Structure formats: structure tokens, C-alpha cells
Amino acid sequence: MYPYIASGDEDKKEMLKVIGLNAVEDLFNDVPDEIKLNRELNIEKSKSEIEVTKCIKNLACKNKSVDDYVCFLGAGSYDHYIPSVIKHLTSRAEFYTAYTPYQAEISQGTLQGAFEYQSMMCELTGMDVSNISMYDGTTAASEALMLATNATRRKKVLVSKTVNSETRRVIKTYLQFRNVEYVEIDSKDGVTDIDKLESLVDKNTAGVMIQNPNFFGIIEDVTKVEEVVHKNKALLIMSVDPISLGILKSPGELGADIAVGEGQALGQNMNFGGPCLGFMTAKSKLMRKMPGRIVGETTDVDGNRGYVLTLQAREQHIRREKATSNICSDQALNSIATAIYLSTLGKKGIKEVAMQCIQKAHYTYESIIKSGKYTPAFPDKPFFKEFAIKCNKDVEVVNSKLRNFNILGGYNLEKECMDYKNSMLLCVTEKRTKEEIDSLVKAMEVI
Numbered sequence: 001m002y003p004y005i006a007s008g009d010e011d012k013k014e015m016l017k018v019i020g021l022n023a024v025e026d027l028f029n030d031v032p033d034e035i036k037l038n039r040e041l042n043i044e045k046s047k048s049e050i051e052v053t054k055c056i057k058n059l060a061c062k063n064k065s066v067d068d069y070v071c072f073l074g075a076g077s078y079d080h081y082i083p084s085v086i087k088h089l090t091s092r093a094e095f096y097t098a099y100t101p102y103q104a105e106i107s108q109g110t111l112q113g114a115f116e117y118q119s120m121m122c123e124l125t126g127m128d129v130s131n132i133s134m135y136d137g138t139t140a141a142s143e144a145l146m147l148a149t150n151a152t153r154r155k156k157v158l159v160s161k162t163v164n165s166e167t168r169r170v171i172k173t174y175l176q177f178r179n180v181e182y183v184e185i186d187s188k189d190g191v192t193d194i195d196k197l198e199s200l201v202d203k204n205t206a207g208v209m210i211q212n213p214n215f216f217g218i219i220e221d222v223t224k225v226e227e228v229v230h231k232n233k234a235l236l237i238m239s240v241d242p243i244s245l246g247i248l249k250s251p252g253e254l255g256a257d258i259a260v261g262e263g264q265a266l267g268q269n270m271n272f273g274g275p276c277l278g279f280m281t282a283k284s285k286l287m288r289k290m291p292g293r294i295v296g297e298t299t300d301v302d303g304n305r306g307y308v309l310t311l312q313a314r315e316q317h318i319r320r321e322k323a324t325s326n327i328c329s330d331q332a333l334n335s336i337a338t339a340i341y342l343s344t345l346g347k348k349g350i351k352e353v354a355m356q357c358i359q360k361a362h363y364t365y366e367s368i369i370k371s372g373k374y375t376p377a378f379p380d381k382p383f384f385k386e387f388a389i390k391c392n393k394d395v396e397v398v399n400s401k402l403r404n405f406n407i408l409g410g411y412n413l414e415k416e417c418m419d420y421k422n423s424m425l426l427c428v429t430e431k432r433t434k435e436e437i438d439s440l441v442k443a444m445e446v447i
Contacts, residue, residue, distance in 0.1 A: 066270065066408065070436045072364075074386050074427025075215070075411035076137075076164055077273065078265045080243065080353070081431050086267045086340050095336055104309040110332065111307035114295040117339040124245050124342070124350075125259040126252020127281035131292035133335035134327060137262025138167045140278030141209065141239055142174035143291045143325055144258045147282075148207030148235045149180055151289045156181040156204040160192040162214035163239060165416055171209075180206075190216045190378035190388070194224050201228055207235040207258075213244055215416075216425065217361075217386025218378060226255040235286075242266055242279070244384045246354030251281075258282045267341025268334055277334040287311065291325030356430035357385035360437065364428045365389075367441040374444065377413070377423045386427045388413060388420070395424045398447055405443040 007015070016022065028036070047055065071079040090096060094109060104111060118130040134140045145157045157175070159168055161184050168184065175182050181204075186196045192210055201208065208229045212220045222238070229236045235257040243265045251259035263277035264270070282290060288311065296310035345353065365387045368374050377388035389410075391398050399409035410427070413420035428437065 063272070065272075069403070069406050069408040070432070070439070071408045072410055072426050072428060072432070072440060073408050074217075074429075075425055076166060076262065077270050077276075078243075078385075078427060078429055079270065079431055080265050080429050082267050082269065083341065083344050085344055086337050089340055090333060090337050096333055105306070108307055111295050111309070113336045113339060114293070114332065115297055115307050116343070117335040118295060120339060120342045121279055121281055124242060124250065125240070125279075125281045126250030127256075127259055128284035129287045129290070129294060130279065130281040131290050131294055133263065133331040133338070134278035134280060134292060135331065136274065136276035136278045137239065137260065137264075138164075138170035138278070139174075139327070140260040140262075140280045141167050141237070142171045143327065144237045144260045144280060145171060145180075145207055145209060146174065146178065146325070147258065147286060147289050147291070148237060149178070151286055152206040152233075152235065154204050154206035154234070155179060156183065156202070157206055158183050158185050158197070158200055158208045160185045160197075160208075160210045160214070161187045162190070162192055162216060162218070162220070163209060163211040164215045167211075167239065190214070190218050190381055191220055192225060194221075194228065197225065198228050201232045201234060203232065205232055205234040207237050209237040209239060211239040212248075213241055213384040213386065216378060216381075216388050216413075217383040217427075219248065219382045219384060222249075222254040222256075230255065241384065243350070243354055243357060246350040246352075247358065248354075248384070257286065263334070263338050266338040268337060275331060275334060277331050277338060279338075291327055353430045354384075357428065360430070360432055361385045361387060361428040363434075364426065364432075364437050364440065367437065368426075368444060371441070371445050377420065385429060386425055388423055388425045391422045391424055393422065393447075395422060398424065398444070401447045402440075402443055405439065407440055407443060 012024065016024070021027065066079045095113070114132045118132065121130040122128065134143060141163075145159075148157065149155060157180060159171060159182070161168075172182055183200055185200060186193045188196075191214065197208070208225070210220055210222065210225055212222055214220055226236055236255060237258045237260065238251040238254070238256040240251060240259055240261045242261055242263055259281045261279055263279045266277070268277055280290065280292075287294065290311075293309055294311040296308050298306055298308055300306050342350065361383065365383075368389060369376060374389045374391060377390050395410070395412040395414065399412070402409040410424035413423040413425055
């Protein structure tokens, strides 16, 4: 009568009778008795729907999010404002139920959404071409380095230690079975050590990756890096915070060949870590080496505008050995959310968000340092929305006490390296008000 309800005792008896068994346990006769549990599972008895709902709600309430705390934590996932129109539009059934269109040209809405996303990402990063989004920023970075090795036919990549450590770990995982030499460039005073870079780059180097602003929030001197990289005919890959591009020079303007990054800041919820949005844009000369799909605009026989899958460089569409990547899906709903975010804000809006981030971050930094109880970890270094400070006690102790003030404190840099003992990375986005910032400063002084 109710097919969505699990099988009852009578149903089980009927099924056992059909297959010629007397009890469910008979299904497991081939499993040795010594490795069986041989007792009932230690779980509670079944509950009613009302009881289960209450139980799940109580468990969920144990999680604390940025709705409960004032967030000054960044380090890769950021508490930016998300316009309400994004949830309204992405909740439309044609967006959130759609999957990969295998007959792509009949899914004009899906293709147009991808085309608009790609167009705006190219404009934001100053690049010629963008693929449809990838899993997250870390996989996009890994794919970019593999692209570099394919394009140059070289087998060595360099990655600055100022790149997010999670990204570097994923890159290592990707490259360990591809016969690619992975080398990290040391940092100096919170930025990429140019002298180390010059000593490491050689004729076997396929690509060099830096992050700007880097993991410590510092704005790197990309001009010097670009000169060194291109002098050796390697590719320059920049991992960027897309919000910063509202006021900083784009990767295209700085001479990068590939731009990647995490697009979570562009209208995506933090979601306790995912799903996220990895973006990749590049110069046109690398277009045929890019992973994923590229949507193009055209006209039909009647002259009407239409959209097509111009390039599909995945193993489901071409011979496996010629595929550039085995990423078989894209974050289509996330990329549509990004397109809505960018079109909602426009050029002036993205610049305003970036300006508020940098102004509020510098106000916070100056207010904390002024107390004399905290010192800069990297004095006189330009930064965007994140900055590092040295505390007079363990960062975990400071953060624990901040939570008593309903404040989510900064990232403990000691997790990255013991050289950063008692150092904290704080992040300030456009969402933070002066009152919230002043409360943080006051709480830290008390601590």
C-alpha cells in the first residue's frame, strides 16, 4: 500500500520463501562465525517521525556557523554577502535539477548560463578563454599544472610555499603518478623568494604557480616573478582571490598564462566546506589543452543566436589517451550562481566589495596593532583582506576565549609551520561592521 515504507515482516517472509531460505541469517552462511558480531547492534529502538525530527534538529543545532558567530576566519573559505536573488534564481527547477546535457545543443538555457559565466570570468581575470567550472580551487590548480606540462612537454613544476597548503597537498596527489617533478619555492618574509625562484627555474620547468594575494593575505610582486618565469619559457600560473580583482591588476594584465582559483566568494555559501567552485581561465593559445568544456555563441540557419559546446576535452567524448583530464563533471549550478552574482553586482559592485574588504581589513589591523598587545607577523607588507599577527599566547587559547564573545577568530598559522608559533591569520570581508570589528579589538585586548 505504501511502497516508500521499508519492507515489513510479512514481506521479508515472502521474499525468503521465493529464494528458498528460512531466515535472513541464512544469507550470510558463507561468512565465518568468528568474524560475525553475534549480537544485536547497540542502537536505539525505532522512533516515530516526530521523535526522529526532534533528534536530528538537536544534532544539527550542535553545529555553529557564521549565522551564530561573527566570522573573522578565512584561509580559503570566506564569509561574503550573498544577494538574495541568487538563491531565488538557482532554486528554479530548470537549474537545480539539470545534469550534464549529453545532447547539449537542445539545452540552450544551460549552455547560455555557462557562456555568460565564462564571459564574465574572462573579463574578471583578463584572460581569453574560460572553461565551465571545476570541482574547487585545489583541483583547478592541479589541472592547471598538468595543462602546463602537456603544453610545454616539460616535466617539472614549481609552486610557491605561499600557496595555500591544502592546494599544495592536492597538487602533490595529482602529480605523483604522472612522472612530474614537483618542487616548492621557499618564502621570505611572507612572500615568494625571488632568488630561490631564479635558482630553481630551468629548461625543464613547465610552469610556476604563485598565489596573489597569497595565503598570508599579502600582495605578491608578480612583475618580478613573471620576468623570471617567461625568461625561461615556462608558463606562469596565478591562483587568485576573484574578489581582489575588483581593485588589483588582473592575471592577464600581469602577464600570467593561466589563472585559477576558488570561486566560493562569488555568491556561494560556505556550506561547511563545500560544494565549491573551481575556475580556470587561460590565454587562447592554451585553449585546446584545457580540461572540461568551452561553450561558444553562434547563429542557426535562420540567423537566431544560439549556443554550442565548442570544445569538449574529456575522456567521455574523445579517446582516453588524448583526454586532457578525467574530470567528468562540472559545478554547473555553482557557476550559474557566480554568473548571477557578478551580473547583480556589475563592475562597480565588485569594485565596491573589494574596496570595503581592503578598507575594513586595514582598519582592523591598525586597531589591533595599536593596542601594543599584538604585533605584525609580516611588517610593512601590502595586504588585501587577510593579515597575520603575532599573539602573546597560543592561538587556540585566544580563539577559544573569542568564542565566548560569539566571535569566530582567525586561522592558527602554526598548523602550517612551527616558524609561525602563536601567529594568527585574520580575515575581514565587506560583511563586517565597524561595531563588530571594534568588538573583536576590545575582546582581544581583554584576552
